[in-house]
Amino acid sequence: MFVQWIFLICSATLASSKWIPERIVGGQSVSIKAVPWQASLLKNGMPHCGAVIYSKKVAITAAHCDDETAIFSVRVGSSNRDFGGQVVNVLRILKHRRYNGASYDIAVIKLQTSLRMGAGVRSIPLANSSPRPGSLVSVSGWGRTGTFKKGSNILLETTVTIVDQNACRNSYYIEITKDMICAAAPGRDSCQGDSGGPLVFNGTLVGIVSFGDDCAHPYFPGVYANVAELKPWILRTIRSL
Known part of the structure; x- marks a missing residue:
């Protein structure tokens, strides 16, 4: 499991990190018929x-x-x-x-x-419960394909993995609360312009793209509004x- 590499970071780095609204990096083009919601x-x-x-x-x-x-x-x-x-x-x-x-x-x-x-x-139906850590979920949108790149003209989708809540809390300098759910994968993430879009597990909506630090940053998972909780x-x- 890649949790060990994504969450270890010193407090000085956390304090100097720049928070940005969430942002699809490492994605593939997808037809709207595949994600009609x-x-x-x-x-x-x-x-x-x-x-x-x-x-x-x-x-x-x-x-x-x-x-x-x-x-x-x-x-x-x-x-x-x-x-x-x-x-x-x-x-x-x-x-x-x-x-x-x-x-x-x-x-x-x-x-x-x-x-x-x-x-x-x-x-799309709303989830009744959040996926377990390690579950594969998909996120889609027209946002930037990298921190300093432009938004995509075509719809992109990528797969990320649900991250343990405590590990996510240890990565951020702001509080990660129960109304949030975290997900990440090496080289894959949502990015600026994807905010408000869907995080999906088994055909149900489990998250709404919210925020992160850079796009596909190795230490900071993407953070989503937790639909089951909300x-x-x-x-x-x-x-x-």
């Missing part, structure tokens, strides 16, 4: 973050993707970041009330009109829309 959150018409289809009128993203001064829409049903599929305007975004810049990094999106569901546009809030919020 993937959506792109557009800010003032431009690609901004990832999102996940929950139903015809509801999507999920990261709280840090919200900007109350912007006009948002979502693109679904396209493997391309900039065209194709359907574009639907966002009516409102509700962030978790306990979001503090790191913890509870999740938000629910209400769409103005219903999505047309089909082969490339489908919802599921009660997600369902209550959807009912309130």
Whole structure:
């Protein structure tokens, strides 16, 4: 297991590390039909973050993707970041009330009109429990392919491994709380622009891309909002829309 190489780092290095919003590195191109729950959150018409289809009128993203001064829409049903599929305007975004810049990094999106569901546009069920450490999970998006590289025009997907929570806590200089889940693999990660996108295990949504330190950094796993832990809030919020 690669946990031993990914988490040993001195406290001085931790203190000097730079936190950045999460970011797909080491990925392969994938058809939207393979990940039909993937959506792109557009800010003032431009690609901004990832999102996940929950139903015809509801999507999920990261709280840090919200900007109350912007006009948002979502693109679904396209493997391309900039065209194709359907574009639907966002009516409102509700962030978790306990979001503090790191913890509870999740938000629910209400769409103005219903999505047309089909082969490339489908919802994904929410996980009831988190995968065990060592489980293989997939993450997808149009984000950067490296820390200093550009975002991808085509949808990418990669496989990472769930990391033990205590080991993840030992790697970071900020608190890793129970509403977070960590995943990593050598040379593979989500990256800037992937925020809000899906972490998937056995066809269920287990995480939402949240934050990390650099992209595919050997000492810092990617951190995701823990969907199983946050599921009660997600369902209550959807009912309130």
